[in-house]
Amino acid sequence: MNATAPTPGSSATRREGPDLPAPVSGERHDIDSFGGRLTYWAASPEASTSEPPMLLIHSINAAGSAYEMKPIYEHYARSRPVYAIELPGFGHSSRAKRQYTIRMMTDAIHSVVGEIQKAHGDTPIDAIALSLSSEFLGRAAAETPKAFRSVALVSPTGFDRRQLRWVKGSRAIPWLHAFFENPLWSEGVFGLLTKKSVIAWFLRKTFGSPNIDRGLLDYDYLTTHQPGAQHAPYYFVTGYLFSQDVLRLYQDLKMPAWLSHGVRGDFVDYANKSTVEGRPNWTVTVFQTGAMPHFEIPDEFLRSYDEFLARVARSAA
Secondary structure, rough: OOOOOOOOOOOOOOOOOOOOOOOOOOEEEEEEEEEEEEEEEEEEEOOOOOOEEEEOOOOOOHHHOOOHHHOOOOOOOOOOOEEEEEEEOOOOOOOOOOOOOOHHHHHHHHHHHHHHHHHHHOEEEEEEOOOOOHHHHHHHHHHHHHEEEEEEEEEEOOOOOOOOOOOOOOOOOOOHHHOOOOOOHHHHHHHOOHHHHHHHHHHHHHHHOOOHHHHHHHHHHHHOOOOOOOHHHHHOOOOOEEOHHHHHHHHHOOOOEEEEEOOOOOOOHHHHHHHOOOOOEEEEEOOOOOOOOHHHHHHHHHHHHEEEEEEHHHHHH
């Protein structure tokens, strides 16, 4: 269903925040899910197209939202149906005070894929995820491989040196989460972490450069000042959303997969990408950027992704 009004009865605790505009163009859709109200955005070209739908999934951090995928979304909205999810606890989706888990994030992707299939039949989709959400996409694709024609992982987590465990479960640190969610300082600490100057500092570490995207900075500030904005990020920083078995999931994917990453900033440890490099279904692209190449060099990024998609189409023909 389409909706623009907030859902009543939220257990969010922060004071009323500034209005949060749409992160991308197109129509807003709200659906019920295990994680509460789940929002996704959809757009299609005016002319009919035979191109399969595309799903975009933003990263997980204090300021995650579909705006992080805006350059990709707006580009492909001119040529094919595109969808951008806002995961539970982020953007316009429910930010209730509850436990946020790997299962919840993965099931949110399944829910939106189900909505896409209602609109387009069982056509396998192309999906692209940023950073930690690559782990949720990888899990969703492993669980329902027929739903995905291809997966693309941009600056994914899970390929770093520490990712050597094979057991299931998260990297949760319960005592640390209890500290952050202490009602005496939960909102205050998050408020300090989401000052505009602090967000800019984190973006400079992400971009590996002072040349950050100003529109992203402005939107990050707005989305972190919504009621309940601290709850999901606190599960993120305390390890609940990081999978221990994700490297095995990546290696077991059978559909075409694209891994792309930059070389600047704090997110450049891909020591274990060698576990998928050279596999016939994997393509690895390195950009001379930070962790958000689609903002820094959109033309080069999109050209590389198009080349990957062209190979996918030829192999499926």
